[in-house]
Amino acid sequence: MKRTKIEQLMAFEVPAERILVKGWVRTKRDSKTFSFLEINDGSCLANLQVVADEKLPNYEEIRKLTTGASVAVEGAVVPSQGSGQQWELQAAVVTLVGAAPESFPLQKKRHSDEFLRGIAHLRARTNKYSAAFRIRSELALAVHRFFHERGFRYIHTPILTASDCEGAGELFRVTTLPPGERLLENDFFGVESNLTVSGQLEAEMLATALGDVYTFGPTFRAENSNTRRHAAEFWMIEPEMAFCDLQEDMDLAEEMIKYLANHVIDHCADDLNLFARFVDKNLMAQLGVLTGSAFERIPYAEAIRILEKSGASFEYPVAYGTDMQSEHERFLTEHHFKKPVMVYDFPKTIKPFYMRMNDDGQTVASMDVLVAGIGEIIGGSQREERYDMLATRMDQMGLSKEKYWWYLESRLYGSVPHSGFGLGFERLVMMVTGISNIRDVIPFPRTPKNIEF
RNA sequence: UCCCCGAUAGCUCAAUCGGCAGAGCGGGUGGCUGUUAACCACUAGGCUGUAGGUUCAAGUCCUACUCGGGGAGCCA
Numbered sequence: 001m002k003r004t005k006i007e008q009l010m011a012f013e014v015p016a017e018r019i020l021v022k023g024w025v026r027t028k029r030d031s032k033t034f035s036f037l038e039i040n041d042g043s044c045l046a047n048l049q050v051v052a053d054e055k056l057p058n059y060e061e062i063r064k065l066t067t068g069a070s071v072a073v074e075g076a077v078v079p080s081q082g083s084g085q086q087w088e089l090q091a092a093v094v095t096l097v098g099a100a101p102e103s104f105p106l107q108k109k110r111h112s113d114e115f116l117r118g119i120a121h122l123r124a125r126t127n128k129y130s131a132a133f134r135i136r137s138e139l140a141l142a143v144h145r146f147f148h149e150r151g152f153r154y155i156h157t158p159i160l161t162a163s164d165c166e167g168a169g170e171l172f173r174v175t176t177l178p179p180g181e182r183l184l185e186n187d188f189f190g191v192e193s194n195l196t197v198s199g200q201l202e203a204e205m206l207a208t209a210l211g212d213v214y215t216f217g218p219t220f221r222a223e224n225s226n227t228r229r230h231a232a233e234f235w236m237i238e239p240e241m242a243f244c245d246l247q248e249d250m251d252l253a254e255e256m257i258k259y260l261a262n263h264v265i266d267h268c269a270d271d272l273n274l275f276a277r278f279v280d281k282n283l284m285a286q287l288g289v290l291t292g293s294a295f296e297r298i299p300y301a302e303a304i305r306i307l308e309k310s311g312a313s314f315e316y317p318v319a320y321g322t323d324m325q326s327e328h329e330r331f332l333t334e335h336h337f338k339k340p341v342m343v344y345d346f347p348k349t350i351k352p353f354y355m356r357m358n359d360d361g362q363t364v365a366s367m368d369v370l371v372a373g374i375g376e377i378i379g380g381s382q383r384e385e386r387y388d389m390l391a392t393r394m395d396q397m398g399l400s401k402e403k404y405w406w407y408l409e410s411r412l413y414g415s416v417p418h419s420g421f422g423l424g425f426e427r428l429v430m431m432v433t434g435i436s437n438i439r440d441v442i443p444f445p446r447t448p449k450n451i452e453f
Numbered sequence: 454u455c456c457c458c459g460a461u462a463g464c465u466c467a468a469u470c471g472g473c474a475g476a477g478c479g480g481g482u483g484g485c486u487g488u489u490a491a492c493c494a495c496u497a498g499g500c501u502g503u504a505g506g507u508u509c510a511a512g513u514c515c516u517a518c519u520c521g522g523g524g525a526g527c528c529a
Contacts, residue, residue, distance in 0.1 A: 029488050036488050082487050107464060107479050108490065114521060115464070223527055224454060236529060379529065424529030
């Protein structure tokens with residue numbers, strides 16, 4: 001008999017004579033002559049209540065089942081006599097698939113996130129983490145749907161690269177040299193190579209061929225960051241659009257965030273409800289603001305003026321020409337505007353070489369999207385498409401035009417205005433679930449000194 | 454990397470001024486009950502993160518280290 005997933009069973013409209021369910025025991029309650037088993041198979045948040053009667057030939061064994069054991073149950077789906085669930089499974093056959101000794105660390109009680117991080121191989125069996133990873137899966141699907149519906153092509157950019165100065169942080173070296181060997185010409189690629197910190201430069205090449213493209217893949221940063229919103233390995237979504245200016249870039253960023261949030265609201269109601277009840281009481285209100293209001297758009301210079309006139313006391317001074325600190329970003333999005341804010345046209349001195357120079361010669365066509373609780377969730381820009389201007393900027397910032405010859409050359413042949421941005425996928429999952437630590441939205445997170453699982 | 458906080462039973466946490474190491478949950482045993490964070494009784498479970506130091510006496514005070522959390526920087 002083919003097994004029925006609990007998610008499907010919960011949607012039954014009429015009883016069923018015989019079905020097969022397989023899953024893990026979440027808890028067991030014993031009566032005098034029978035036992036209730038709560039079975040979860042990961043297909044949804046809900047458990048299935050199984051009624052196992054003492055007449056079953058292996059009832060002695062069932063009586064000894066503990067939390068964590070895996071079982072297969074065959075029986076009839078009937079309306080539940082108790083309240084709390086519509087259906088229950090009247091067991092005809094209960095088979096123990098894998099026992100769980102009393103050392104099983106997950107109990108039917110609340111555990112701390114810190115404890116669960118130490119048992120990452122088991123924590124997905126809890127309500128909170130299975131819900132988080134189901135939402136993560138659903139969000140990934142929604143990303144592809146969003147772009148597909150708009151005629152974007154999904155492209156795969158290299159994970160191994162020789163780029164070493166894209167201005168996006170420290171790099172993980174990749175080598176096949178034995179320890180101690182230092183001769184780069186003997187290395188696999190013959191040059192220094194690293195894990196990618198961004199697929200943007202390659203995505204630009206594809207955008208100027210396919211039109212609208214996006215990447216969605218792993219990204220690696222060797223920064224020694226110890227915060228709740230940084231990981232050494234994370235997934236990034238990077239759309240890149242030909243014939244697109246900064247305004248259109250911001251339009252897409254706003255539309256995308258709203259689309260993704262709405263998708264989860266529409267498709268993950270049960271899982272989302274868990275987070276709204278137990279993780280972040282303000283979650284639904286936050287998502288309402290996110291999906292229901294136009295994002296504020298202000299130039300960097302105006303953001304600085306607002307901060308200067310705010311009267312708020314900041315630990316770090318507000319000054320034109322410097323990067324905004326976390327506290328400044330939080331003030332803008334959480335206190336001043338109370339909704340997502342897009343800051344654009346940053347001074348050229350604090351942004352990378354590839355961003356398009358504005359007519360004022362001082363600012364570049366860049367933008368950050370700031371949201372409450374997370375901070376910067378998107379960073380993007382219109383790219384410098386003018387060959388001479390790009391070459392000048394590379395010289396000014398000390399980049400090798402020889403090494404990036406192909407990037408520069410793309411501006412020589414049919415160059416077009418184009419724009420794109422990077423969206424941190426994990427920060428998106430955090431935003432939608434209210435989970436406050438990035439380590440809890442990645443099944444097996446990689447952070448400094450943490451690669452055990 | 455810097456600043457702050459923490460580490461006590463399998464888990465979540467108590468332990469007053471430095472004075473006998475505690476509870477709930479989970480485990481085991483027995484009871485009760487169409488139960489649903491089930492309930493009731495009994496029971497086992499500890500080198501208080503590691504290494505030093507102060508003291509008649511350290512979970513508690515001091516030093517170093519390890520691990521964890523929060524904040525900052527870097528960014529997505």
